[in-house]
Structure formats: C-alpha cells, structure tokens
Amino acid sequence: MRRGRHWRTRPHSSQAASLPSFGYPVARPCTHTTTRTMQEGHPGKLSYRPDIDGLRAIAILLVVVFHFFPARLAGGFIGVDIFFVISGFLISRIIFRKLETAEFSFIEFYTHRARRILPALVTILLATHAAGWFMLLPDAFGKLGKHVAGSAAFVQNIVLLREDGYFDTASELKPLLHLWSLAIEEQFYLLYPLILWAAWRLGISLPATIGLLFLLSFGLNIAWVEHAPAQAFFLPLTRFWELFAGGLLAWLAGTGQSARRASAPGLLDTLASAAGLLLIAATLVLVDQDTPFPGWWALPPVLGASLLILASPRTWINEHVLGNRLAVFIGLISYPLYLWHWPIISFIRIATPDAPSLAIRCAGLALSIALALLTYMLIERPIRFGSRSRAPVLLLCLALLVTGSFGYHAHLRHGYPERYPAQVQAxxxxxxxxxxxxxxxxxxxxxxTAEASKRAENxxxxxxxxxxxxxxxxxxxxxxxxxxxxxxxxxxxxxxxxxxxxxxxxxxxxxxxxxxxxxxxxxxxxxxxxxxxxxxxxxxxxxxxxxxxxxxxxxxxxxxxxxxxxxxxxxxxxxxxxxxxxxxxxxxxxxxxxxxxxxxxxxxxxxxxxxxxxxxxxxxxxxxxxxxxxxxxxxxxxxxxxxxxxxxxxxxxxxxxxxxxxxxxxxxxxxxxxxxxxxxxxxQGIAPRQAPADRPALTASGA
The missing domain is CATH 3.40.50.1110 (SGNH hydrolase)
Structure with a gap:
C-alpha cells in the first residue's frame, strides 16, 4: 500500500506465518543506527552487540595488514569476505524486522544507506582525485578519473574486470582498486530488498528464497573460479552468496534459540565461537595470493564469521576478544579506515619507485588510522546521526554525482595533458x-588469454x-x-x-x-x-x-x-x-x-x-x-x-x-x-629449401 511517498508492506496472516518470530531483541548494527544500546525486549528494536564491531575489527585489520605488510599476512584478503557476511547479516535483520512490523520503506532503506555510505565515500573520492592531480601523469590521471566515476556509480568492480589483463596497470598503482567490494555490496542492496519484499508479499518463505539464491551464487563461484578467475573475483553473481550467508544468519538469529543463548551461553555456543575463530585463523595460514579465490577457499572464512555471529555474544571469545574496547573502537572506524588505507598505499608506491621501507609503510598505516578517525568523528557521525531531514541525503547524492562527473571528465580529457608544456606532452x-x-x-x-589455443590459418x-x-x-x-x-x-x-x-x-x-x-x-x-x-x-x-x-x-x-x-x-x-x-x-x-x-x-x-x-x-x-x-x-x-x-x-x-x-x-x-x-x-647462410613432402599440412590450431 502506498502511504505518502513511501512504499510500505501490508502483511497478512499467510505472510506472517512464513517468517519466524522475531520477538527476542537482536543485534543492533552500529553501522545503521545509533550507538546507544536499545532496550532489551522492545519489539521492533535491535540491540547493540559489541562483538559484531569486534568482528569488523578483525576483518579490517586482516585487510590492512595484508596490504601494508603482504609478506606478513599472505591470506589477509579474506577480511573482505568477513565484511560481506557481517553486512548481509546486519542489513537482513533490519529488513526482516521492518517487514514484520509493516514499517518497511524503500525510500527509508536507501536513505539509511546513503547516510551510512556516502559521507566517507565522497570524501575519499575527492581527496584521491585531488592528490592524483598533483601526483599522476596524464595517462594515469585519466584512468583514475575513470575509477572515480566507476566508484561513484558503484560499478568499480565491472570497470576493473574490463581492465584485467596482461598489460593492465599494477594493482598497487590504482588508488581506488579497493572499491570493487563496495560496488558489489551496493549492487547487492539494489536487488536484495526488492527480492525480500516481493517474497514477503507473495507469501514465499524468506529463508528458502535466500537459501536458493545462496546455492546458485555459490555454484557460479565454484564453476568460474578455475576457468574465469577474474570474473569469479569481481562479478557480483559469484560474490553475492557471502552476503546471502549473512541473510541466512539473520533468519536463524530470529528463532527461539537466540533467547537461550542470550541468557546463558551453552557448550554449543562456546564451540561455535571457538570453531569460527579457528576457521578464520586456519584460512589465513593456508591461502595466499596464488590460491584460486573465492572458490571453495572462501567458504571457511565465511563459515567462521557466521559461527562467531551465530554464537551467543556472551561467550568468552565474543565478549572478551571481540567485545573489548579496543576491538570495538577499531570496528567503529573500520569503514573509513578501509576507504583511506588503499589510496595511501597506492600513492606511496607511486611516489617510491622501489619497495617502500618498513618505516614508510608504518607511517602510512598511522596516517590511515588518523584520517579514518577524523573522517568518522568530523564527517561520518555528524551526517549519519544529525538532522533527520532528507536535505543532507539529497546533498550527498548531488556531491557524489558531481564527484563522479569530475572523474569522468578527466577520463574523457585523457588526464588533462595541457597541464604540461607542449614538448613534455610529447x-x-x-x-x-x-x-x-x-x-x-x-x-x-x-x-x-589463458583459455585460447587456436591460431588462424595465416x-x-x-x-x-x-x-x-x-x-x-x-x-x-x-x-x-x-x-x-x-x-x-x-x-x-x-x-x-x-x-x-x-x-x-x-x-x-x-x-x-x-x-x-x-x-x-x-x-x-x-x-x-x-x-x-x-x-x-x-x-x-x-x-x-x-x-x-x-x-x-x-x-x-x-x-x-x-x-x-x-x-x-x-x-x-x-x-x-x-x-x-x-x-x-x-x-x-x-x-x-x-x-x-x-x-x-x-x-x-x-x-x-x-x-x-x-x-x-x-x-x-x-x-x-x-x-x-x-x-x-x-x-x-x-x-x-x-x-x-x-x-x-x-x-x-x-x-x-x-x-x-x-x-x-x-x-x-x-x-x-x-x-x-x-x-x-x-x-646469414640461409638458402630457400623445399618443405618436407612427407609431412601433412599444419592445422589451424598449430598442433
């Protein structure tokens, strides 16, 4: 039913029966609501779980350490997969609760996403583009402009996939390379709420819907990882299963088992928490950049993150390892830290032809943390938790559009070579x-290409x-x-x-x-x-x-x-x-x-x-x-x-x-x-001679 300018659901008895009871208070995602703990047991509200922020901290630290010190943590890239699970879990809990209480609104959902994502993203895109003006040559600056535009349109993963190849620029020389993962998330959130809303309206089981989509996406991932590794890595259809895993967790967390775990964690909770941490640690040891990924190797970190989320927040690992103040603090700034750290690494590599020293890398890490904290305190929090009017969201969308347009114009102008004298341009x-x-x-x-084996007859x-x-x-x-x-x-x-x-x-x-x-x-x-x-x-x-x-x-x-x-x-x-x-x-x-x-x-x-x-x-x-x-x-x-x-x-x-x-x-x-x-x-000394008469003509494949 349409009320005002919002599309809202109108549940009926058959739809209500298709979802489990969500009476028990669930994880309140700090990334989408305020950081105050909501009243336990209040219907329709989500309670804050510090251990989720602690799990964010593990994810971001794995990624950042891997990028700054790759030799020390060869498998740290799995932090992105952990992020996907957390994101799918938190968003799904919000959607499920809104559907059950007949409060779901597409406008409200995307307004929430804009407040969460855009403040820090626009800041990083503008800062990176400005740094590129001074540090990059026209060819590289034009490519950066294309990446700014692709990131602003949330299609950076597709842009990078089209660039993938033997003659592609080295990864560390692309300051916005890391935004492929944000693009996949936002592509997921363009479709996911609509799928859940449609299933709810039609009375189709939500866990069955999510489970089927999980299997389809995971199957594509397995099918492509060997023969089309770049597509398996960058395409959304081969990555969505990790976010769907979070959706399945959100449904499981809404069953009566959650209440038991919240009151007193049992042996199963303790085992789940320990097994989750062990799976993540084992994957770190067993995978590196040469491992076919995602594929089957992405399953252990996804399962590990899932077990940690599914376990009671009162288990020792969740409460004392993930829920300690330092881990929660890092988790709170994990999003701007993720955005800042890679452009800093990239510009360090651009400015230092040889491998940067340990001191330079440590300084880059410290700068990333400082900028992430400033971004969180001065930009992200005031916009997310400030005025509830839609004016800030409209301004954010306009800023993103202008930023992307600046980038695309730089791409069209080939990086503005007129910045240099005519002979230098040569x-x-x-x-x-x-x-x-x-x-x-x-x-x-x-x-x-690796798949090619046939040559033309000429x-x-x-x-x-x-x-x-x-x-x-x-x-x-x-x-x-x-x-x-x-x-x-x-x-x-x-x-x-x-x-x-x-x-x-x-x-x-x-x-x-x-x-x-x-x-x-x-x-x-x-x-x-x-x-x-x-x-x-x-x-x-x-x-x-x-x-x-x-x-x-x-x-x-x-x-x-x-x-x-x-x-x-x-x-x-x-x-x-x-x-x-x-x-x-x-x-x-x-x-x-x-x-x-x-x-x-x-x-x-x-x-x-x-x-x-x-x-x-x-x-x-x-x-x-x-x-x-x-x-x-x-x-x-x-x-x-x-x-x-x-x-x-x-x-x-x-x-x-x-x-x-x-x-x-x-x-x-x-x-x-x-x-x-x-x-x-x-x-020298070569004279024509006849081709051997007893040999057959060569085939087009050359074999």
Missing amino acids: LLQPDDYDTWFAAVRTGQCHLQ CVETRRPLLMLWGDSHAASLYPGLHHLQASLGFGIAQFTQAGCGPVLDLPVLLHKKNCNALNRQALAAAHELQPDILIIHGAWMHPHWPIDIPTLRTKLQITLEAVRTALPDTRIIVLGPVPQWRISVSKLMYETWLLDPLHRYPGQYMRHGLLEEIAGYERAIAETAHGAGVDFVSAREPLCSAEGCMTRTGAEITAPSIYVDFGHLTTEGSIHLIEALRSRIF
Whole structure:
C-alpha cells in the first residue's frame, strides 16, 4: 500500500506465518543506527552487540595488514569476505524486522544507506582525485578519473574486470582498486530488498528464497573460479552468496534459540565461537595470493564469521576478544579506515619507485588510522546521526554525482595533458596497446588469454625459407620487424606466441597461465612438423609472470634446447637474448628525467635512468646455455645500447618514434629498427629449401 511517498508492506496472516518470530531483541548494527544500546525486549528494536564491531575489527585489520605488510599476512584478503557476511547479516535483520512490523520503506532503506555510505565515500573520492592531480601523469590521471566515476556509480568492480589483463596497470598503482567490494555490496542492496519484499508479499518463505539464491551464487563461484578467475573475483553473481550467508544468519538469529543463548551461553555456543575463530585463523595460514579465490577457499572464512555471529555474544571469545574496547573502537572506524588505507598505499608506491621501507609503510598505516578517525568523528557521525531531514541525503547524492562527473571528465580529457608544456606532452604519450595488439596479430597468431589455443590459418605461411617465431609477447613484438623484411627477402613466417608464456618447457605453473606448458609443447610439435629453416626463440626471460631464478632458467632452457635440436636437426636455431627492459614505461621515465634535471633538459636518444641492470645477468646465462647446447645466440641488447645507455627513440629528435610501447615491448618502429640491425645475423647462410613432402599440412590450431 502506498502511504505518502513511501512504499510500505501490508502483511497478512499467510505472510506472517512464513517468517519466524522475531520477538527476542537482536543485534543492533552500529553501522545503521545509533550507538546507544536499545532496550532489551522492545519489539521492533535491535540491540547493540559489541562483538559484531569486534568482528569488523578483525576483518579490517586482516585487510590492512595484508596490504601494508603482504609478506606478513599472505591470506589477509579474506577480511573482505568477513565484511560481506557481517553486512548481509546486519542489513537482513533490519529488513526482516521492518517487514514484520509493516514499517518497511524503500525510500527509508536507501536513505539509511546513503547516510551510512556516502559521507566517507565522497570524501575519499575527492581527496584521491585531488592528490592524483598533483601526483599522476596524464595517462594515469585519466584512468583514475575513470575509477572515480566507476566508484561513484558503484560499478568499480565491472570497470576493473574490463581492465584485467596482461598489460593492465599494477594493482598497487590504482588508488581506488579497493572499491570493487563496495560496488558489489551496493549492487547487492539494489536487488536484495526488492527480492525480500516481493517474497514477503507473495507469501514465499524468506529463508528458502535466500537459501536458493545462496546455492546458485555459490555454484557460479565454484564453476568460474578455475576457468574465469577474474570474473569469479569481481562479478557480483559469484560474490553475492557471502552476503546471502549473512541473510541466512539473520533468519536463524530470529528463532527461539537466540533467547537461550542470550541468557546463558551453552557448550554449543562456546564451540561455535571457538570453531569460527579457528576457521578464520586456519584460512589465513593456508591461502595466499596464488590460491584460486573465492572458490571453495572462501567458504571457511565465511563459515567462521557466521559461527562467531551465530554464537551467543556472551561467550568468552565474543565478549572478551571481540567485545573489548579496543576491538570495538577499531570496528567503529573500520569503514573509513578501509576507504583511506588503499589510496595511501597506492600513492606511496607511486611516489617510491622501489619497495617502500618498513618505516614508510608504518607511517602510512598511522596516517590511515588518523584520517579514518577524523573522517568518522568530523564527517561520518555528524551526517549519519544529525538532522533527520532528507536535505543532507539529497546533498550527498548531488556531491557524489558531481564527484563522479569530475572523474569522468578527466577520463574523457585523457588526464588533462595541457597541464604540461607542449614538448613534455610529447614525452607523455600513453602506452598505445591498441596499435600494438593489431601489429602483433593479437587473438589470431598471438594468443592473449589463458583459455585460447587456436591460431588462424595465416599464422603459418608456406613460403620458403620459413622462419618460425616462438615465445611470449616480447617475441610477438618481433613480428612487425620480420614482416617488414619479407618484401625484400621473400621468406615465410610461422608465429607461435602466447602472452606471458616464455619459450621454455615445464615452466612453473601459475594460475592465470595454466596452459603455458601445453602451448609450448604444441609449438614444439608444430616446429617438428614444419621443419622451419630458422627458429627464433625469444622472450622477456626476466619476467614477473614466470618468475624463475637464473640457475633454474639455465636448467630448463638447456632441456628445452636439447628437445628442439632433436626435433629440428636441419634447422638453424637462434636464441635471441632479451631486449633492454625498464623499471616503468619508457615515456614516464623520460618525463622523470626531464623533471629531475635542474635545467629541465629533454632526454636524449639514449638513457640510463630506470634501466633494469639485472637483464645483463640473464643475458649472460642464456648466452652460455645456448652455446653449451650448440645453438646460436644473438644479443638483442647490443644494437639498442651504447656507453650512453639504451635507445628510447629511433632518432635523436624528441618527436622521433619511440622504441618501446611500455617497459619492454617494442613498437612497430622499434621492431623494424631491431630486426634491420640483426638482419645479417639472423639470415646469414640461409638458402630457400623445399618443405618436407612427407609431412601433412599444419592445422589451424598449430598442433
């Protein structure tokens, strides 16, 4: 029935029978009402449970310690899953009680959410955007603007999912990365109240409804975590089950068992509380960033949080561990602390190219706590618990809209490059991956995703002499240069490249590149079938996506080269050493060089600043292994480097084409420059010969 401007429920007898009795006073969520303890037993009221705030404290401390000191708490990210359970529990209790007393209003519900969420969120978005103006280069500031807009619209999880990929910016360089979880919560609360209200009106059992949705969401999570890990992590449908778990807890807490637990905790309560804490602790020890998550591994922390909530608040753990004053205090500021801590970490990483020291990280943690406390006391509490009129809520919504618009405008304007002089803008060209993807035939001959295994038919040409290219994305970068030579030399190319998969058999299996070993063996089988005149084996060699030390690389490369020599007795095998690699994108390093120069001179064609010196050690090891295996080694660094450093542009002019797309992938111009320089070494002594007549044509998959 519509009363005034509010949509309210009108319960009847069949609807009332579908819910359990909620006569016993239940947990009063401090995040949605005042912090005073309400009268026990007052119908329709929710009593305050300090242990819930203590559980918030555990959740936020796990996340914050994991982010500031990842080596100390590798599984701390499970704190987000605990937050989801708490949030689903507290919101569900409010909705259940309002439905039973015929007081539920969608406007009131979302007004409550706005008062709770928006004050601190708008503050953090404005502060982060302002800091980005001064600290970020145009490309990064434009991306931050997109994230501000995505966070303001509560779709940051979708924005991040669309960015996920090999060439994505490192996580710690995204100041608003953490708001994916807030987006999932708010997406949940757009649907959840409507589902409960509709089920209540139709007389459908609420626990049955929530339980069914829980199973569907959990099933999707299990189905996707192995084959689509990014989707399983970021999509709401694979995360909602954790909030539905809180909803089921809210229903259980409304049964008669709650009254027994409140009066005197029994053995089951004590066991539940202890088991809950043990499950959370065990998960912390057993999971890390390489664990497929959420998946089954998210179940123990969710179950642990559920047991702690379901247990009596008077058990020893709930009352003395979770309910102590320090834990409650941290729980009260947990939301602004969560919002503040990641932008601070991110800007520290942006400002310190090397890993920040322990002292800097501790200072960042202290600053996060201080800002969280100030935000809670000066912004969050006055707005949440101040005037009950709707004017503050309307102003908050307007502020969020304006903030998101500012961010989106910065994104559309590519981060306002006009902040810099014209010639500096020439140094700050964004990494042009779209052009690079097209140049290396991504999705056709260069496979970009872990699931891909099929190549287009034109990836294997029939002309002789035939040159086969095997390796990762750095090897794919050679294709434009090789293709450029085809007009004058008339050879064919067979391209077998896969993002993140170095041309070494039996690489360490990483979760997001599980098919690397299969694809490398597929490439070796194709080489045996094709018997190319030249085989170029190339990769980054020192690579974060397959991090193996030099001794291990020597061993695995030696085994690989022996297998290649056996399969290709008449082929000239060339191991091409790594190209120079840099700490960050070369364009950003050129800007740093200009910025750090007292006279603001523009960097020359050769540069040392930001060059990764470790590459030389990998090159020596690869050269020695290749020579020991009786195959040719060709250096890719020699044509690009001199005593002055390594080349950044193909010419001396500041506007000359860049050698690099980013930190180490060659542009088309850079690829042509390198291959022209290596032309005589690659093709020396190679004469055309006929393809083996007794071998069948290669399939499109290359196998």
